Amino acid sequence: MxxxxxxxxxxxxxxxxxxxxxxxxxxxxxxxxxxxxxxxxxxxxxxxxxxxxxxxxxxxxxxxxxxxxxxxxxxxxxxxxxxxxAGGTDAEVRGSLVLGCYLTLAPTVLARLIEHYGRRYPLVELDFYDGPQSEIHRRLADGQLDVAIAYDLSLPAGLNRQPLFAAEPAVVLSAEHPLAERSELSLADVASEPMILLDVDPSRENTMTMFGAAGLTPSVRFRTTDYEVTRSLVGRGMGYAILVQQPAGELSYEGRPLVVRPLRPAARPVPVSMVWPAALRPSRSVAAMLSLAAELYG
The missing domain is CATH 1.10.10.10 (Winged helix-like DNA-binding domain superfamily/Winged helix DNA-binding domain)
Structure with missing residues (x-):
């Protein structure tokens, strides 16, 4: 007993x-x-x-x-x-789920996933947290998150992953920047220009690794931990940025026009995955989220 x-x-x-x-x-x-x-x-x-x-x-x-x-x-x-x-049919998915998302991915990924999940599984009590990747990792380890969307870079041990998609880093410029006239740019083209660095991991780590692999050192003018502040500074012509996620509209938060130019040669795509603790078996609500994410983004 x-x-x-x-x-x-x-x-x-x-x-x-x-x-x-x-x-x-x-x-x-x-x-x-x-x-x-x-x-x-x-x-x-x-x-x-x-x-x-x-x-x-x-x-x-x-x-x-x-x-x-x-x-x-x-x-x-x-x-x-x-x-x-026991009180419902096998087809019903119930319970609760807390979804985590890396903060720069959240604006372009999180809302769509939550909307579709809520419509398909209305009996699940769904909540979310968006924040720095290090905090996502900690909350997964502490059991405060059931599953999360994160860049598949420098993930700690003990996490299972389900790849979703890969995004290519690109150069973001003010529409009035002299380099905005070009259809594509290399890292060498922008290395001497003032940079607005999105100073959060793994974004910072990925950006600096790209320049290091090319034998270049960027000229960082400002550092910020906020995605929209980065784009606003770029929109005012204070520098360029290297960003992975791009919103549908090419305007800064202040309404200033931006242009996005692909890197050539192309930078290594940054993988995005759903991650969850390997030590835990996914509940039915988590399994449903994994399946939906694969359907929407796989």
Whole structure:
């Protein structure tokens, strides 16, 4: 007979996600003593310490706790699927899903995917997070995201991936820039021009690697972590940018005209993939998202 319960596993996962007993209790709408008691009972059932409690410093999982967490999440996913499907047909996809997306991909990819998913699977409670790639990786590892859209560059170990498409970096210029008259440009053509660098990984890493591989060093005038600020500075003629994702309209946020010119020789395409923790089996809602993404972008 099992000496632990699914509720105890749910509490343990919440403690791991939130980093403290107080925050986990708030998320579960129970008392702190109930959370502490459930965690204590789970540790007794397993005969192992799963977490280290430090006053004012929250909770840190032990090695045993880290090993239990992935398998506990899988059990909880299966349990939720079983409960939901018992009351419906096999064709229904239910449950919840939190989708992550790298911030520069979000404007051109995220809305379309969310719209189609919500229309096709209305019984799934869908939410999303868009942010830096490093934060996407952290939230996937912590279980705060179920699946994410990211550039397939410098991904950490322990992630499965499903390739979606590849995008080619291009030069973005003000329509009044002297080089805007050309139909295509090389890195050598722009290396001495002032650059507006989108200074977030992996965009920065990819851009600097491109120039390094060509034996060139760009002349960076400004650095920004915001995609639209990059395009606005370019629109005012302060420099050019190398960007991978391009909006449908060729205007800056301020309405100033921009031109996009392909690189020749063409730069290496940047792959975009759906990624999720390899240690976790995708729930039906995640599997449905993977299938839809492949349909829309594959």
């Amino acid at each position: 099992l000496r632990y319960t699914l509720r105890q596993l749910e509490v343990f996962a919440a403690v791991a996600d939130h980093g403290s007993i107080a925050s986990a209790a708030g998320s579960l709408h129970v008392s702190e003593s109930a959370v502490a008691g459930a965690l204590n009972n789970l540790e007794r059932a397993f005969g192992a310490q799963l977490a280290i409690r430090r006053k004012a410093h929250g909770i840190t999982l032990t090695t045993a706790g880290q090993g239990v967490l992935g398998r506990a999440r899988n059990l909880l996913v299966d349990a939720v699927d079983l409960q939901l499907h």
